[in-house]
Amino acid sequence: MIGNDIIDLRLTRVESNWQRKGFLEKLFTTFEQSLIYNSENPEQMVWHLWSRKEAAYKIYHRETKIRAFIPKQIECFSLPLADDFSLGKVGIADQEYFTKTEVTSEFIYATAVVNLKDFDKIQTINSNEIAKDSDGIPFHVNTKNPVSISHHGRFERKITLDCNVQSRF
Amino acid sequence: MENNQIIEQLKSIIKPYVNDAEAMSNLTESTDFITDLKINSANLVDIVLDVEEAFKIDIDNESMAKMLTVEATINIIKSKLHQQ
Numbered sequence: 001m002i003g004n005d006i007i008d009l010r011l012t013r014v015e016s017n018w019q020r021k022g023f024l025e026k027l028f029t030t031f032e033q034s035l036i037y038n039s040e041n042p043e044q045m046v047w048h049l050w051s052r053k054e055a056a057y058k059i060y061h062r063e064t065k066i067r068a069f070i071p072k073q074i075e076c077f078s079l080p081l082a083d084d085f086s087l088g089k090v091g092i093a094d095q096e097y098f099t100k101t102e103v104t105s106e107f108i109y110a111t112a113v114v115n116l117k118d119f120d121k122i123q124t125i126n127s128n129e130i131a132k133d134s135d136g137i138p139f140h141v142n143t144k145n146p147v148s149i150s151h152h153g154r155f156e157r158k159i160t161l162d163c164n165v166q167s168r169f
Numbered sequence: 170m171e172n173n174q175i176i177e178q179l180k181s182i183i184k185p186y187v188n189d190a191e192a193m194s195n196l197t198e199s200t201d202f203i204t205d206l207k208i209n210s211a212n213l214v215d216i217v218l219d220v221e222e223a224f225k226i227d228i229d230n231e232s233m234a235k236m237l238t239v240e241a242t243i244n245i246i247k248s249k250l251h252q253q
Contacts, residue, residue, distance in 0.1 A: 015209055021218075023215075071214070073230075
């Protein structure tokens with residue numbers, strides 16, 4: 001299973017005001033809020049954490065079919081040895097997912113997987129390789145493997161898991 | 170407060186966040202904020218905060234979890250107003 005989320009930082013400044021009263025309190029756990037307040041770049045940390053929550057929720061939604069706006073129940077955790085936060089864990093109810101996050105000055109991009117070794121199997125695909133099931137959930141036309149699509153502003157990412165790739169882990 | 174009064178106020182709250190203008194003009198109680206109106210999920214929290222301000226209510230996490238459709242939002246607003 002796979003999930004991704006891309007955030008166009010230029011668009012997000014137009015769409016959202018993360019400094020709005022109540023915004024952080026409604027979306028982030030106490031631990032996550034402390035990461036934001038202690039960050040040298042709070043804005044970047046807000047969207048870093050949010051993209052991880054979104055990517056993990058996509059897997060959770062597919063696995064459980066539960067749809068809910070539960071940002072504080074989707075908890076980001078740090079992993080030891082990952083000081084730059086590029087690799088992390090996200091917990092939702094009794095589920096746990098791994099996330100990888102790419103942070104640039106223009107966008108933040110998170111991918112989520114169930115098993116650490118799946119990061120090596122992520123492949124970028126084209127629109128013509130994607131079909132959707134009756135719930136609107138995308139899958140790969142040939143392999144039937146799960147697909148995740150994220151589009152925001154100037155950026156789009158379409159990925160699948162290629163199960164033929166041997167993992168390094 | 171009647172449903173149609175709440176709906177009118179809710180429409181003006183969600184309008185700035187809607188990315189599908191046509192779906193907005195066909196809005197009914199069953200309209201879904203994300204799948205129909207294409208509202209960015211990060212903006213759902215703005216709708217929650219705007220609703221809290223406009224109706225002078227507090228929306229707890231449990232209620233917020235359900236706030237994905239117009240109907241669910243109306244029900245939450247009504248029950249919170251009723252509790253006051």
